[in-house]
Every structure is written in structure tokens, then in C-alpha cells.
Amino acid sequence: MMQVALMQVLASALWGCDPFNATFDDVEDARYYEAAELVAPGERGPELVVMDWNVKFGGARIDFWFDCHGERVIMDEEEVLENLEGLAMKIRQVDPDILLVQEIDIDSKRVAYIDQVQWLLDHSDLNYAVFASQWRAHHVPTDGIGRVNMGNAILSKYPIRDAQRIAMPQISTNDALTNYFYLKRHILTSVVEVPDYGDLHVLNVHTDAFAQDGTKEVQIDLFKDELDRIDRAGGVFVAGGDLNTLPPGSVKQNDFPDSICVSEDFQADDFRQETDALSELYAAYTPAIALADYQADNAPYFTHSTQGGTFWNRKLDYLFTNGTFVAGSGLTHQDAASGGVDTMELSDHAPITVRFALEAP
Amino acid sequence: MRGMRWTMVVALLLLVAPLQVWAQEEGGPGEVSAQAATPAPAAAPSAPTTFVGGTALLVEEGRWELGLFGPLRYGLIEKVELATHPLWFFVAPNLQAKFNLGQRGRWHLASKAQLTYPTPLLRLLSREGIGGILPSDRAVPHLVSLQAELLATRAYGEHLLTYGLGVQVLPRVGASEMVSIDLPFVYPRTAAAFGWATGIAQVQAQGPIYKKLGYQADVRAFVYPGIEGAFAVEQGAGLRLTTSERFMAQAGYRFSYAGYPFGTMTNIAPTVELAWGF
Numbered sequence: 001m002m003q004v005a006l007m008q009v010l011a012s013a014l015w016g017c018d019p020f021n022a023t024f025d026d027v028e029d030a031r032y033y034e035a036a037e038l039v040a041p042g043e044r045g046p047e048l049v050v051m052d053w054n055v056k057f058g059g060a061r062i063d064f065w066f067d068c069h070g071e072r073v074i075m076d077e078e079e080v081l082e083n084l085e086g087l088a089m090k091i092r093q094v095d096p097d098i099l100l101v102q103e104i105d106i107d108s109k110r111v112a113y114i115d116q117v118q119w120l121l122d123h124s125d126l127n128y129a130v131f132a133s134q135w136r137a138h139h140v141p142t143d144g145i146g147r148v149n150m151g152n153a154i155l156s157k158y159p160i161r162d163a164q165r166i167a168m169p170q171i172s173t174n175d176a177l178t179n180y181f182y183l184k185r186h187i188l189t190s191v192v193e194v195p196d197y198g199d200l201h202v203l204n205v206h207t208d209a210f211a212q213d214g215t216k217e218v219q220i221d222l223f224k225d226e227l228d229r230i231d232r233a234g235g236v237f238v239a240g241g242d243l244n245t246l247p248p249g250s251v252k253q254n255d256f257p258d259s260i261c262v263s264e265d266f267q268a269d270d271f272r273q274e275t276d277a278l279s280e281l282y283a284a285y286t287p288a289i290a291l292a293d294y295q296a297d298n299a300p301y302f303t304h305s306t307q308g309g310t311f312w313n314r315k316l317d318y319l320f321t322n323g324t325f326v327a328g329s330g331l332t333h334q335d336a337a338s339g340g341v342d343t344m345e346l347s348d349h350a351p352i353t354v355r356f357a358l359e360a361p
Numbered sequence: 362m363r364g365m366r367w368t369m370v371v372a373l374l375l376l377v378a379p380l381q382v383w384a385q386e387e388g389g390p391g392e393v394s395a396q397a398a399t400p401a402p403a404a405a406p407s408a409p410t411t412f413v414g415g416t417a418l419l420v421e422e423g424r425w426e427l428g429l430f431g432p433l434r435y436g437l438i439e440k441v442e443l444a445t446h447p448l449w450f451f452v453a454p455n456l457q458a459k460f461n462l463g464q465r466g467r468w469h470l471a472s473k474a475q476l477t478y479p480t481p482l483l484r485l486l487s488r489e490g491i492g493g494i495l496p497s498d499r500a501v502p503h504l505v506s507l508q509a510e511l512l513a514t515r516a517y518g519e520h521l522l523t524y525g526l527g528v529q530v531l532p533r534v535g536a537s538e539m540v541s542i543d544l545p546f547v548y549p550r551t552a553a554a555f556g557w558a559t560g561i562a563q564v565q566a567q568g569p570i571y572k573k574l575g576y577q578a579d580v581r582a583f584v585y586p587g588i589e590g591a592f593a594v595e596q597g598a599g600l601r602l603t604t605s606e607r608f609m610a611q612a613g614y615r616f617s618y619a620g621y622p623f624g625t626m627t628n629i630a631p632t633v634e635l636a637w638g639f
Binding site for chain 1: 487488489490491492493494495496497498499540542543544622623626
């Protein structure tokens, strides 16, 4: 029994250049979804509600191995469904027209193989979605992770087309074997067909958390390049995601109380060398949270903490547009007082929302 | 539940069958040996006896056969062959015995029983970092794999056609938090740990093509009712070079189409084997 099984696993690894289905082309079509039952959008004013949320694959505040707070790797189906219920409850409360999601799993052992994109579509008023993988392998042979398919998704009440996965470079200091199984960052681009408005480009990105070789900055530049390209072509976009870096003018840039990882591979929370990483984005486009508001007081806009016991203590999540956000409509849903729901227990990121004005392009 | 109970009954019968027939052939009072009941036709050609591990034929008494990845086989007596996988023995102690059940017409019959204790290997693979096939925070219980198989082989000249039917149970002792290993070739062989039993059926053929060049091919089906995935089908084939009774080399492929907790998946992998006889 063991002989056949283990020999075949070894042989599988040597068979072909991508035996674990872990690599991507530079540009690929995204995967399309549709809710089991389409919900007719209600009456809409001259605005769209846009929401962005890193949902931590439905892991809520379980202490996973990569956070260095715990050792968990795998969740049971009941845990995943309970956590997804929390996410869906918040999404239904916000009732967004467009939702950008990072760290959502569609075919992973750690989430009992629940397709979370389909599940959220079927448990909200969102109808359509596109998904692009960020971490995919038939089997990741480390830490008991096993099969994984995690990525970014764009969910919408309105039809989506022309969705593509645009690959971004990987951390250059990793060896080839590590990078083969490692996260592969990308930009997910799409066009949402908004009734009585037209095409709205929607882009979702999740840049590297653990890069210490400048890869993250390169990825942010590529993201801005893509926005510039759409802008030059006369398109209107809403774009955002988890950029894994702080806004210019952040007071606290390192030594966060919940950053306890000692491994060099998991150092993600010293931002002193990248204080201007987002300056060009802020200069070129309109953020959901005005930079002046953030710089006046950072805390109300924090979106991340690695441990449930510590309140949100840095901002990593963003929305930008080259159109118009309704002034003052940006909101970081930190707790019941700011957004109506305590989001601390739902994910390690707080969602942000903004109202996009449907002005003639 | 009824289906599972029957599976267990069949498993139990398969496990004890070789011992019972062996006892009969030792000449218990009033008992007729299986071989004597239906004597082999006098004109039946003699079947090959080297590198026939997957068939109902046994290694000759006193002969050893050692595979690079395959088991070490030893012809203990005319009616019994013992085997173990030396590569895995220290992390997954295992022992296999094949019993000659004699002939029915042109069919050679044998039963095979295999005992494996995979717990040390699984605990080795349950770790943080590289090589962590299983999560380190999930307890691996004591597991014992018991597999029994009935084999029937018919010789067509030097070609051997073998049918096999077997069952595997993987009882565990103690609390288990173990998760499945959802990999091709592995999952079907460990699925029984999460249910009652796995049923196994196989057809295998081997024989010469030209001079020292030969072939070996098989189809193997697994069913694990009540367990996520429920089935697997594997098909393998290889070209075999047998230079003498002392050495054999084989290269080929193995294809798998199987059900897993996430759905079905198709895989193909190259295979290679070297074996020595002495």
C-alpha cells in the first residue's frame, strides 16, 4: 500500500513542469460565477455602494499558524459555515452593489472545500462574480495545507464581463521551489455593466505581505499602471483591495502589539521603508478615505489586526476611483459605532465602503 | 448500515480464509484439500514463477525477490510466500503473506493478507514546515491496515491473467483528529480510515512480447462507500525487461481517476521498478 502510494506521489512531482497545477499565464481569463437564484436589484439612486473586504477565507478570528498566534491549519465545515454566516450578515447589512473580496477560497482543504464565492452569492443579494486564484495547488506539501485555491473576487449585482487575471511578479528572494508553491499575486480586472450608466471598470488587488525585496512596491506600481491605462483610454474605474502597506503620513509604522512572528519569512509589519509606497496613487486618484482625514487622525480608519484581542491598529485596505466618490461617504466598518456591526470577530480585516457617484462618464 | 455490515463480514471471511484452507490442506480428518478436489489437468503448461508478485503464483520455496520500490518477497514453503516493504518497514511496519490455495482447472488460486501499521509514518508526515503532509495540530491515532485479497491466475502459455478481489479495513485506536490525505494513489488506500472498509478489485496481465521484453498491465478499482469520493479507478501498464531469473526492470505509467472530498480528479504518473531475484 505505502510503496505504491508514496512512489506515485514522488513520480507525480516529476511528471511535467506543473504537476500540482500551481502556475499561471501572464494574462488569463478569470472564473465566472452566477448566484443560484438571481435577485432583481431594487430601486437605485444615482450612486453605487462599493465595498472592499479581506475576508481571511472565512477564518474569522481563529489563530492560524501563519499569524504566529496559534497552530490551526484546517477548519471543520461547521466552523467555516458559521464564519461565512458572519461575513454574509455584514454584507447583507451593507447591501453593496459591488464587493471586492480578498483571500476567498473556492477549493481548499482548510475550508472543507466550500466554494466561498458561490456561497456568498447564494447568501446575499449579489448576483454575479468573477474570481482569480492567488494561491493554487493540488497539494501544498508544507504545514499540512494540502489542496488550496484562494484568490480575489469581485461580486456584483450587475453582470460582469472581460474579467482577467493579470499576473504580478513574485518575491525574488524565494527559491524556485518555494515560489512554485507560494502565493502568486495578480490584478483582477473586470467590467461591470451598470444599468442606465454603462461600463464601470472594477479592479481588485492584494499585494505581497511578506516581501522584503521591493516586490510589493513593484506590484503597487503595476497596479497603478493598469489604472493609468484605463484612465488614459477614457474608462472609469473603481479599484482597491488589500495593498499591505500604510498610507503616507501614518504615525505608527512598526512594532505593532499583535506582530509576534519571529520567522524572517513572516515579517509583514515594519513599514518604515515604504512610507511613500502609495503617494502616487493618492496623488493621481480619489481615495475612499481622504488622505487629509486619515492624516488628521489615523485610528478611525485602521482596517487590520492579526489577533482578535487587539483592536484594529493599521490601515491596509483601500478603494480608489478616477470618477467621483460621494464626498465624506467613505466608511471603515470597525465596530457597531462605525458601521453598525462589530466586525472584529468576522475577519482580521475590517471592511470599507464608499458611495460611487454615477455621473456621466 | 446493512451494506457496511456485509462488507465487514466479507472482510472477516477474506482474512480468515487463507488460514482455513491452509489448515485443510494440512490434512485435517475428513477434509478434502482444495487442490485434491479438482486436480489440475495433466497437460496444463507450467506457469512462470519469477517476478510474478501481483498474481496468484508464489515465489519458489527458498527464493528471494527484492524490488527497488517493491517488496522483499521470500518463498517460505511451497504454499506460503512472505513479503515486506523494506523501504517503509521502519516507519510503517508491514508484513504480507500469500497462501497458495491450489488449482481449480487452469486457475491458480491464492489469498493474500497484509498487515500494516502506518501510524509512525503518518505522524512523521504530520508536521510544521516542508514535508508537512498532515497538519501538526491534528492527532494521528493508532491505525492498523488489514487487507485481504483473493487472487485467481490463469496461464495462457507464458502469459498470465489475474483477477483479484479484496477488502481493506483500517481500524483506529484512540481519539482521532486526523484529516484525509487528498492525493491520487494515496487517498484510495487510506480512505478506509474514515469509514468501514474499502473494496478492491483488479485485473492484471503480464507476459512476454519478444525475447526478454515483456509487458505488465492492470486495472484496479477501489470503492469506499460512505466515504467522500466513494471510488477510484487506476490503470497502469509498463514494459518489462527480464534479463534472467535474477533481474527485471520495468518502466511505464499509472493513471488514476478518483473521487475525493473536493470532487473527481484525473492524474497520470510515470512508474519505474527494478527487481532482483536470488
